[in-house]
Amino acid sequence: MCGIIAYTGARPAGPILLDGLRHLEYRGYDSSGIALALEGPELYVERVTGKIAGLVRRVEGRLPEATAGVGHTRWATHGEPSERNAHPLTDPERRVAIVHNGIVENHEELRASLGDGACFSSDTDTEVLAHLVARELAQGADALEAVRLALGRTSGAFSLVAMPRDEPGRLIAARVGHAGGVVVGHGEGEHLLASDLGALLPHTRRVAFLEPGELADVRPEGVRYVDAGGAELTKAVEEQSVGAVALVKGRHRHFLAKELHEQPDAVLDVLRGRYLSDPPRVELAGIPFDEEGARALRRVVLVGMGTSLLACSVGRHYIERFARLPAEVDNASEFRYRRPVLDPQTLVISVSQSGETADTLAAMEEARAAGCPQITVCNTPGAQATRVADGTVYLRAGPEISVASTKCLTTSIAALHAIALHLGRLTGQLEPELEAQQVRAALHLPAAVGEALELEAQVAGIAERYARYQNFLFLGRGLSYPMAMEGALKLKELSYIHAEGYPAGEMKHGPIALVDESVPTVAIALRDEVFEKMRSNIEQLRARRGPVIAIVSAGDRSLDGHVEECIELPAVDPLLSPVVSVVPMQLLAYHIALERGADVDQPRNLAKTVTVE
Numbered sequence: 001m002c003g004i005i006a007y008t009g010a011r012p013a014g015p016i017l018l019d020g021l022r023h024l025e026y027r028g029y030d031s032s033g034i035a036l037a038l039e040g041p042e043l044y045v046e047r048v049t050g051k052i053a054g055l056v057r058r059v060e061g062r063l064p065e066a067t068a069g070v071g072h073t074r075w076a077t078h079g080e081p082s083e084r085n086a087h088p089l090t091d092p093e094r095r096v097a098i099v100h101n102g103i104v105e106n107h108e109e110l111r112a113s114l115g116d117g118a119c120f121s122s123d124t125d126t127e128v129l130a131h132l133v134a135r136e137l138a139q140g141a142d143a144l145e146a147v148r149l150a151l152g153r154t155s156g157a158f159s160l161v162a163m164p165r166d167e168p169g170r171l172i173a174a175r176v177g178h179a180g181g182v183v184v185g186h187g188e189g190e191h192l193l194a195s196d197l198g199a200l201l202p203h204t205r206r207v208a209f210l211e212p213g214e215l216a217d218v219r220p221e222g223v224r225y226v227d228a229g230g231a232e233l234t235k236a237v238e239e240q241s242v243g244a245v246a247l248v249k250g251r252h253r254h255f256l257a258k259e260l261h262e263q264p265d266a267v268l269d270v271l272r273g274r275y276l277s278d279p280p281r282v283e284l285a286g287i288p289f290d291e292e293g294a295r296a297l298r299r300v301v302l303v304g305m306g307t308s309l310l311a312c313s314v315g316r317h318y319i320e321r322f323a324r325l326p327a328e329v330d331n332a333s334e335f336r337y338r339r340p341v342l343d344p345q346t347l348v349i350s351v352s353q354s355g356e357t358a359d360t361l362a363a364m365e366e367a368r369a370a371g372c373p374q375i376t377v378c379n380t381p382g383a384q385a386t387r388v389a390d391g392t393v394y395l396r397a398g399p400e401i402s403v404a405s406t407k408c409l410t411t412s413i414a415a416l417h418a419i420a421l422h423l424g425r426l427t428g429q430l431e432p433e434l435e436a437q438q439v440r441a442a443l444h445l446p447a448a449v450g451e452a453l454e455l456e457a458q459v460a461g462i463a464e465r466y467a468r469y470q471n472f473l474f475l476g477r478g479l480s481y482p483m484a485m486e487g488a489l490k491l492k493e494l495s496y497i498h499a500e501g502y503p504a505g506e507m508k509h510g511p512i513a514l515v516d517e518s519v520p521t522v523a524i525a526l527r528d529e530v531f532e533k534m535r536s537n538i539e540q541l542r543a544r545r546g547p548v549i550a551i552v553s554a555g556d557r558s559l560d561g562h563v564e565e566c567i568e569l570p571a572v573d574p575l576l577s578p579v580v581s582v583v584p585m586q587l588l589a590y591h592i593a594l595e596r597g598a599d600v601d602q603p604r605n606l607a608k609t610v611t612v613e
């Protein structure tokens with residue numbers, strides 16, 4: 001969760017950058033730095049490990065006069081937190097300084113392609129970007145063109161700001177894929193760039209948001225926008241209203257839409273510093289036992305409520321697959337009254353966005369009384385659940401305001417994936433090749449979630465056609481079963497349509513009696529080991545004239561013509577598919593709710609945090 005701030009104008013840049021970094025510090029604080037563009041031309045770069053206060057102390061009284069610069073606060077993904085890995089990073093000749101947020105997925109390949117002559121001073125993926133841009137500059141490319149050409153060689157989802165040494169006052173910003181946004185602040189004779197709208201607000205309320213594939217060429221006197229092909233763009237500069245709520249919502253109509261669209265960043269943030277690429281492995285803090293403790297465990301029980309409970313159902317697959325421990329999922333409100341059999345060899349994992357849900361806390365108390373070791377997966381620093389559990393894995397998803405949970409589901413699944421991999425290594429049950437493969441696959445998730453969000457226009461069209469139906473079924477098998485349940489929960493909660501989620505195999509044992517032309521089914525039919533079974537279930541629905549909306553794997557056209565609607569997911573590792581397959585169902589519920597005029601952020605009868613039983 002890195003923070004980016006940049007300024008170009010007539011005022012001294014240094015203090016503006018330091019203030020901006022203080023505002024962004026919540027995004028990460030293992031190291032930070034600033035670069036200023038000096039007449040000369042020359043780049044002044046200062047970087048420190050630790051919090052922003054350390055950077056302020058380092059530069060105090062020594063900041064050179066400069067009216068343009070970039071700043072960064074870091075949460076390490078590639079390379080340990082250290083001064084050499086802190087941003088801004090430059091090429092060896094210091095032609096350009098770069099600050100970056102996100103992951104360059106093919107950085108190793110790019111490093112190799114730069115040849116033996118390329119001398120790297122950090123372990124980061126970011127430095128590769130500085131080398132690529134500098135090479136283009138050295139060959140005479142204009143700064144905007146240099147960044148554009150360099151980005152053409154990269155894959156991943158990230159944003160950056162590049163500051164070329166030879167043109168003090170000029171900044172180039174870019175957004176690649178969906179993770180890591182960039183907001184451009186338009187002022188009078190000055191412009192700012194930031195990863196967060198909030199960091200710009202002390203300076204201007206007139207902003208433009210870069211979309212994936214867009215670049216901004218920023219100078220004090222104006223901003224030029226181009227797309228990835230270099231074609232000129234006209235972008236609307238929006239005036240942000242002063243109301244606090246409107247400010248937080250940014251350009252979205254609802255918190256739900258904002259949070260749904262924050263998922264690529266949120267997933268990136270939950271992986272950050274935990275999924276390491278070189279060598280690929282998971283390093284997780286918050287696990288309250290070592291190898292010996294893990295090997296003493298006999299079973300795992302996962303508890304939660306609502307959407308968090310459904311994340312637990314996915315987590316159970318991960319625990320069984322990676323740690324080879326028997327795992328059960330329990331609805332927290334049932335667990336405590338059943339007199340469950342618990343002992344100190346039972347690990348209890350609770351999942352709660354708020355960390356204050358009464359039923360989940362009560363289940364945790366039950367486990368504590370029985371001496372079970374406990375881990376909680378939680379989004380709220382200092383919440384009650386984090387005080388009861390022996391260890392906490394934070395979601396780092398930022399506030400989730402909408403009552404319907406979205407980003408806390410996808411990040412909870414990613415957190416449980418990390419816990420299971422970590423546990424598997426401790427128990428000695430996880431094959432190192434599988435860990436490496438899963439880590440690499442997880443690092444692709446932010447980009448895949450971003451691509452899934454691009455399905456929004458298609459899904460909105462489906463929502464328009466299906467918004468007046470009164471009953472829906474959602475079916476899935478294996479890892480897709482809990483997501484079918486989640487699809488049904490989101491639709492019920494947001495649009496007040498009756499919806500049922502089932503394991504598809506159960507359909508013939510009762511629910512199929514409901515099916516006729518008035519009951520559509522959302523069927524998650526991914527190319528996994530149960531695909532053929534799902535295909536048969538779809539045929540059975542079709543034989544009873546039930547309309548089918550199928551969610552299928554990337555490139556799978558085999559259901560075209562057999563179903564009413566086909567939503568094709570981006571490519572994703574089968575074990576991580578729930579994080580991506582749920583996105584179109586979230587979008588469907590949101591758009592159907594809009595069609596029906598429902599209150600999407602505060603559905604009737606519900607509360608965000610349920611603190612009563």
Ligand code: M6R
Nearest residue numbers: 306307308352353354357404405
């Ligand atoms: O804060 P928690 O994660 O413990 O909340 C659990 C449920 O109340 C919550 O997930 C609820 O089901 C959501 N509104 C679903 O969107």
